[in-house]
Amino acid sequence: MKLLRLGLWLLRRERASGEWRVLLLALVIGVGSVSTTGFLGDRFKRAMRDEGARFLGADLLVTSPRPVDSWPAHRLTHSAALEFASMVSHGDAFQLATVRAVDAAYPVAGTVKIAAQPFAPGIPGRALPPPGAIYADQELLPLLGAQVGDRVQLGATTFRIAGVVTQEPGQPGAMFGLAPRVFLRADAVAATQVLQPGSRVTYLYQFGGAPDALAAFSEAMKPRLDRTQRLIGAHEGVETLRGAFADTDRYIQLAALVSLLLAVVAIAITAHHYALRHYDQAALLRCMGATRRDLRTLYLIQFGSIGLAGSLAGIALGALLQTALAHLLLPTAVARLPALGPAPVVAGVASGFVALAGASMPALLRLLHVPPLRVLRRDLPPLSGSAWVSAGGSLVLLLGLTAWYAGELKLVGIFVGALAGLALLLALLAQLALGLGRVVQRMSYGPLRFGLAQLLRHRFDSTLQLAAFTLALFLVALLALVRSDLVDGWRQQVPADAPNHFLINIAPHQEQDVAAFLARHHLATSELYPMVRGRLTTKNGQPIEATLPPGQADASTLRRELNLSHTVTLPANNRIISGRWFGNRHGAEISVEAGMAERLGLALDDELGFAIGDQTISATITSLRSVRWDSMQPNFFVIFAAGPLDALPASYLAGVRIPDDAGSVLPEFVRSFPGVTVLALDKLITQITGIFNQIIAAVQLLLGFLLAAGMAVVVATLLAGLDARRQEAVLLRTLGAQRAYLARALLSEFVTLGLLAGLLACVSAEVAMALIAARLFDLPMTLHPWLWFALPAAGAALVGASGWLTTRHIVRVPPMQSIRALG
Amino acid sequence: MTPPDSRRFPDGAVVSARGLAQRVTTADGELTILADIDLTVAPGETLAITGASGSGKSTLLGLLAGLDRPSAGEVMLLGAALSELDEDARARLRAGRVGFVFQSFQLLPALSALENILLPLELAGHRDARARAADWLARVGLAERASHTPRQLSGGEQQRVALARAFATDPQIVFADEPTGNLDADTGARIIDLLFELNARAGTTLVLVTHDAALATRCARRMHLVAGRVAARAPA
Known part of the structure; x- marks a missing residue:
């Protein structure tokens, strides 16, 4: 008690000294920095998940070829929709459309924008059209020669086009090969008589809610799914954003870590100086009868008080700044983010103390080893017996702190x-x-x-x-x-000049004409890639499922058809990381994306079998590629060398940049090539650059x-x-x-x-x-x-x-x- | 507390030494700083240790006060054999019972005059520490300077604060190392007057190290060191 009083008293008397100020400042900065990122870490992940949800249209999506009647108990918001292909006609014009029949709750997350005219900015609203009406993709109208307000035939019923869809949440990867979208009321499906027994329908069940409830629901749901059903979380919603998420997360860890390390440097220098200035004080106190333990208690009280004050102030600063950051990162999600919990506060105080202890331990230990004889002979240095121990202890503490925050050993190393x-x-x-x-x-x-x-x-x-x-x-x-x-x-x-539209379903006989059209309008375009859809079935003669690494048994790559292509030129944004690009060689060779190879346990020289239509094609992996998925260019998991796919029916795909001021080009293209589907990426790009700007x-x-x-x-x-x-x-x-x-x-x-x-x-x-x-x-x-x-x-x-x-x-x-x- | 060793040390001595020696190893070999020191200081006695610079008098003071360990010999301080105590036990022995006055004052710069006196009282756990410190500050004539820090005080004033600090805990013995060494002659004389006055009033044992022969004569007993050995004692 007496030592507590004495320690606090000495601290109070020295509060104006430069050292305490610098220690306090360094702690506030160090703890403030890690608290900001600590508080934010959780919210940031939520924010990113939320962005994923906006792409997906939900926090969680279950797709099934059959209706799902029973669900695990949950308290999530949800919507049920179904999707099927159907011809839509207007006068003599026919067009295959992807019809999505929705309820009033669709979409659970993200925004649908409806405009009164094609290519006009839309107004945020619900995807549910009024009774007797549909909403249609703007690409559909020129194909049908129709306008908003016209009536179109869908199955046995006619519907009025009530508006065009200019934005909808969706998975870009899943949209390849899809015809233009039509939104229909779910309660109007029966009247169209389009769906007959055996019709291909996908049921889409969207869920949204708190992370805990979602996680519980997801866990309960997984065992109920069969091979034809998929459960997609928001974080895996978009391949495109994955790279950016990883980079950002790593960057923020790095920034906090460096601030903390700088604060530790400042604390170490200051503590060293403090110790130097207090050798005489320590010697005097020992002279007056203070034991080493008394001294340790006295200095611990003083450093501890500073540690507590600095950490709490740092946490307060962190809490304030993270709110500012949360607003910057995702203004729309702030209201939905969870309140600040006690965990980051405890973590903040702990890191403040660990940083302080680690950085000041050697200096403090030297203070404890000041010989009392120094009062008579001021040249006497402290005994240095424990220097290595204290330096080692410091190092362990600081490394532990670094590892705790970085979370990734590679980064710490x-x-x-x-x-x-x-x-x-x-x-x-x-x-x-x-x-x-x-x-x-x-x-x-x-x-x-x-x-x-x-x-x-x-x-x-x-x-x-x-x-x-x-x-x-x-x-x-x-x-x-x-x-x-x-x-x-x-x-x-x-x-x-990144492509802002994908042209898909280009028939082989249209390839030359499409290329000529693009050249005539001076549009920047990617190569035209042939695209064949196929499913990966075997590896080295064995069913692929039997060869998967542990934990990959439900790999989504196996469930869906892959877009396979063949080209002699390695696409831009692709890099060969092992093996050799086949180039002009003909033969049963493939190049596989490295991430997919890792997930599925594929290696060079493995022979893969693909089911394409009613045929089976085998080819050997001769190279692995890294792919920048966020490049906005057409990208492929599997690329074949010339030969195996040549004889198979293919459609072509190209990425093209249509300038904002070239308003008439798109309608003209759609009129010229009615069978080609135009997929607008503008909205996706806007969303991605928006996220990047917030992160910056x-x-x-x-x-x-x-x-x-x-x-x-x-x-x-x-x-x-x-x-x-x-x-x-x-x-x-x-x-x-x-x-x-x-x-x-x-x-x-x-x-x-x-x-x-x-x-x-x-x-x-x-x-x-x-x-x-x-x-x-x-x-x-x-x-x-x-x-x-x-x-x-x-x-x-x-x-x-x-x-x-x-x-x-x-x-x-x-x-x-x-x-x-x-x- | 270790009981006094009555076989080797006279009963009732506040501090005593037998066969005390201090040697250090240097690059040129072993150097003897002190050798064959025997002394006994009775309660209330005043002893001056004199000698030229480098004669070993401050080293002797450090050994007697338990601030350092001798190479040979034994010191009994306040009834305890210092060789049997570790450094922390020696510190506990000093707490509140041993006072110090230094040549360089050794006041803590961040503390006021009053607080510097308060420090040993707080450390010894005195209940009325603050009142006691104020009383001692008044006794050395600095009541009105209570809130002044050392840098706002003259050398003489600082040493007066140091004197008050040394006597404030009612110690049984005060060790003073060249207390006038950093002061001019007049101020030094006043400080010495004050030191002896306080010592006489409190009946404290005083061991004073000085190179000043005139100052030494104010002590009841004197011991002169030459090259680390006792060259003369007075009275003999």
Whole structure:
């Protein structure tokens, strides 16, 4: 009790000291950063799931060729729809359409937009048409020569076209080969008499609700499904977004981790300085009868109080900022997100304490080992018996913390390894840079010469400061680069001339005419790919189901028909990662997408059998490809070499960019090629770029944390050297140096330090970025010329300003006052 | 607490030493700092340890106060054989019972004058610590400077605060290491007057280390060290 009172009292008396402030600041930044991402992590996943749901039209979708009559008990919102193909006619014109008969609850998630005219912006509404009416895809109207308001025949009934569908949730992958959409009321299906026994119908059951309820429902539902039925979660709703989700998640982990590590650096420097300044206090307390245990309790109380205050403030900051981030990321979903739970608060306090303990343990242990004799002989250092133990303990704590947050060992390994290597490298580089500084110093004069001399005189301190500044700048620069390269990477993957329409079901005899039409209108287009639908059935002569790796027994790839193609040119956005591209070779060879190969346990030289119509085709895997699914280009899981598919009936597929101002092209195309289905990707692209923009905004906010953490390191390093600087300044003032001279000398010292740190950080960031781009994000390597100007300038400004702000008072205080202050 | 060893040490001594020696190993071999020191200090006695710089007097003070371990010999402090105590036990022995005055004052810069005196009282768990500290601050004539931090006090004032801190816990013995070493002659003299006045009033045992022969004469007994050995004692 007495020690608690004494500890808090000592803390209160020293609350104005720079160390406590920096410790508190570093903790607030570190914990704030991880809390923001911690709070957000859960909400972010919800947000992403929600986006998936908007694509899928539901949080969960069950498809079945038969009606499903019994469901596990649930409290989810749900809708039941059915889909079938049917001819629609208007006068003499006929067109095959995909009819989706919906109830009032459809869609459970996402938006349907209905417009009064084709190619006009739609108004959000329900997909359920008024009685006696249908909604139709805008592509359908020119095919039928019909207009909104006209009546069309569907089976035995006529319906009025009440509007056109300009946006609907849906799975783009599932839409290949589908005819234009018609929305019909479910209660009007019977009257059409289209559905007869044996008709092909897909029943679509959508569900939406809280994650727990969805998970429980999903678990209960899985055992009830047969091979013809599928259960699709929102997260697997869209292949297109999968890459972006993974990158974003990893990026956010990285940002939080780096902020935390920077905070740890600031805490370690400050705690070390605190310990140095308190050796005398510790010796005095021991003299007065305090045992080592008393000292440990006293310092634990003080550091613990700071830890608690800093962590709680950090958590409060995190809670505030995550709300801002949640609004940025998904404004529409904020109201539905769960309230902040106690778990991130506990995690925040725990990480604050672990970071503080890990970073300050060596310094604190040294304090406990100060010999009491130091009161008589001030040169006595603390006993160093436990240095290795304490350093080891710190390392274990900090590695544990890093691993906990990164969650991915590969990431921790790369980062910790890189940082350790970097620390060594930076120390070496700093020594070299200071050597260069000596040359500059010899050529300079006045305060600059003196400032540089100061840098060089305290070579060890300067190396440490330079390495610390460089580390802070490097990490911020690296994150900025990763961010900018990621964004560029995404933008490249969705370039301005990315196809915004897919032309599908192009008959072989139309191939030349379609190509000519596209060329005549100067439309950017992909290659025209032949497309054959087939099901994967065997591997090396065995049924494929028998060869699957554990846990893949219900692989969705096996249930649906695959779009198979053949081409001699490796499509753009595809990369061969093993084996060789067959090119012009004819024969039974295939190239398989690497992800699919991994899921299904396929390897080079495996022979796969495909059921295509009533035929079976076998081919050997001679290459594996990585595919950028988010490229918006036609992509295929399986590509055949020339030969095996040539004789099979195929339709062709192409991606084409139709500019926004080319309004008449699309209707003309549809009129010219009535059998070809035009699939609009514009909406998909808009949705994806929208998500990317939200992610970018969130990431920029996280960079703010990094910069603050970098500044904390800068201030901590400066504060650690403040006493020595004050002493020198006093001496110089006493010897006749004017304030302005000292001020300029200090400024030149810091600006030089900042410039050097900027340059070193620049080199390091470029090298690291090249490695990260290649290894982690699968992006091409690029140099960043702007960095070579921006980073040294930023370093000079940052270190110059913070150095000046931290030390300016030592040139202003009268020498006598400073001498007293130094005791 | 370890009982006094009456076979080797005279009964009732506050501090005593037998065959005390301190040697350190340097690059040039073993260096003897102290050798063959025997002494006994009775309750209420004042002892001055004098000698030139490097004669080993501060080392002796450190050994007598249990701040360091000797290479050889034995120290009894307040009835306990220091060699039988580990460092924490020696610290517990000092708590509230041993006072110190240092050449460099050793005040904590973040604490006010009053709080510096409060520190050992709080550590020893005194109930009326604050009132007691204020009383001692008044006794050294600095009542009006209670809230001033060390950097706002002159050297003499700082040493007065240090004196108050040393006596505040009613210690049985005070060790003073060159208490005037950082002060001018006038201020030093006033500090010494105050030290002896406080000591006389409290009846405390005082062990004073100084190189100043005149100051040493104010102590009842003196011991002169030359090169780590006792060269003279007065009275003999």
